[in-house]
Amino acid sequence: MPTAPVRVLEHPAPEEITLEGVLHALSDPTRLRIVRFLWRLEEDEGAPCSAIELEITKSTTTHHFRVLREAGVISQVYRGTAKMNALRRRDLGALFPGLLDAILAADAARHEREDVPARSPA
Amino acid sequence: MPTAPVRVLEHPAPEEITLEGVLHALSDPTRLRIVRFLWRLEEDEGAPCSAIELEITKSTTTHHFRVLREAGVISQVYRGTAKMNALRRRDLGALFPGLLDAILAADAARHEREDVPARSPA
DNA sequence: ACACTCATACGATAAACGACGTACTACGAC
DNA sequence: GTCGTAGTACGTCGTTTATCGTATGAGTGT
Numbered sequence: 001m002p003t004a005p006v007r008v009l010e011h012p013a014p015e016e017i018t019l020e021g022v023l024h025a026l027s028d029p030t031r032l033r034i035v036r037f038l039w040r041l042e043e044d045e046g047a048p049c050s051a052i053e054l055e056i057t058k059s060t061t062t063h064h065f066r067v068l069r070e071a072g073v074i075s076q077v078y079r080g081t082a083k084m085n086a087l088r089r090r091d092l093g094a095l096f097p098g099l100l101d102a103i104l105a106a107d108a109a110r111h112e113r114e115d116v117p118a119r120s121p122a
Numbered sequence: 123m124p125t126a127p128v129r130v131l132e133h134p135a136p137e138e139i140t141l142e143g144v145l146h147a148l149s150d151p152t153r154l155r156i157v158r159f160l161w162r163l164e165e166d167e168g169a170p171c172s173a174i175e176l177e178i179t180k181s182t183t184t185h186h187f188r189v190l191r192e193a194g195v196i197s198q199v200y201r202g203t204a205k206m207n208a209l210r211r212r213d214l215g216a217l218f219p220g221l222l223d224a225i226l227a228a229d230a231a232r233h234e235r236e237d238v239p240a241r242s243p244a
Numbered sequence: 245a246c247a248c249t250c251a252t253a254c255g256a257t258a259a260a261c262g263a264c265g266t267a268c269t270a271c272g273a274c
Numbered sequence: 275g276t277c278g279t280a281g282t283a284c285g286t287c288g289t290t291t292a293t294c295g296t297a298t299g300a301g302t303g304t
Contacts, residue, residue, distance in 0.1 A: 019228050024149035027142050028292085050250065060293055062252060067291095081250050081301040096228035098220065106141050106218035129270080150262085172280065182263055184282060189261095203271040203280050 009069060009076045009083075014091045017072030022096070025071035026103060030054060031064050035073060038087045039104050046077070046084030131191060131198045131205075136213045139194030144218070147193035148225060152176060153186050157195060160209045161226050168199070168206030 026032055037052045049065055056064075065085060068074045073092070074085050092100050148154055159174045171187055178186075187207060190196045195214070196207050214222050 019225070019232055020149050020151055020154060023145045023154075023225070027146035027149050029142055030292090032142060032145075048250075056292090057294060058251070059253085059295075063292075066252095078251095078300090083251065096224070096231070098224040099228045102218070102220040102224035103141070103145070106221045109218070110141055152262090170280075178262090179264060180281070181265075181283085185262075188282090200270090200281095205281065 008078075011069060011075055012072045014072070014095060017091065017095055019096060019099075021071040022073060022092070022099070025068050025073050028064070028067075030056065030060075031068055032107060034064060034068065034085075035087065036104060036107055038074065038085060039100070041086070043089065044086060046075075046079075046086035048082040048084060050082075129200050131200075133191060133197055134194045136194070136217060139213065139217055141218060141221075143193040144195060144214070144221070147190050147195050150186070150189075152178065152182075153190055154229060156186060156190065156207075157209065157222075158226060158229055160196065160207060161222070163208070165211065166208060168197075168201075168208035170204040170206060172204075 026035060033054070034052055038047065041047060049061055054061055065074070065076065068085075069076050072088060075088050076083050076085050078084075087100070089100070148157060155176070156174055160169065163169060171183055176183055187196070187198065190207075191198050194210060197210050198205050198207050200206075209222070211222070
């Protein structure tokens, strides 16, 4: 077998992760949705790409997951035929403490405002 | 003078500010630098565009300030011949609590790591 | 071997972006 | 008025981006 295809994905080391890169990765609605989904999972738990329903084609989905991985936001490992995706909580937390929490809390608050049209308090 | 040019800039209302828009606006190094500069000023204090030294031309500077304004990150008001820029702390704080702080804290931490090359701890 | 599923690779395309230069407007000072 | 300064508008150029379609590979089950 000539140079067997490496089934290990390239991930940026923590010191290669940039704030701008992370912000850019999260500035796309589709990617923010992916991250929001992964955020709800348990620590170190992962999900295959197909676990998230997106109104885009598979190739575009692959593209977005790749952007997230190359920005250092998620990790991807092959597990059988699927590829498990997980947030890099530990690395991001060490590099940018509170950043992910603030962004996803802001995102959650936004969705509350939008999803619940006009619920008067009590 | 037919239809005098309006010297008031358009700003998005708070409900028009999107998280993605803010993240995208902050995902550019130049714009992040601008925001970092404005962040150090006092509450509601502003600075003209020319107060920040950037290695780009004036037209590009105008472009970046406009992106920040249209994303709802800064406010711009004419004051004589200059245009004062200020962070929209209140609006952003109400919409996305802690977001700006987390981003700028992350940015500050990053700069500390980079600016101090190899200071061994004690 | 075969089919099926999950995901990738490659190529194309249209849109957005960052940077620039030049020409212009608005304001204040002289 | 004239001049300088601060910033805008517009057009351009090259790069990146988001999307797609089609073809392909890697793994699992029959």
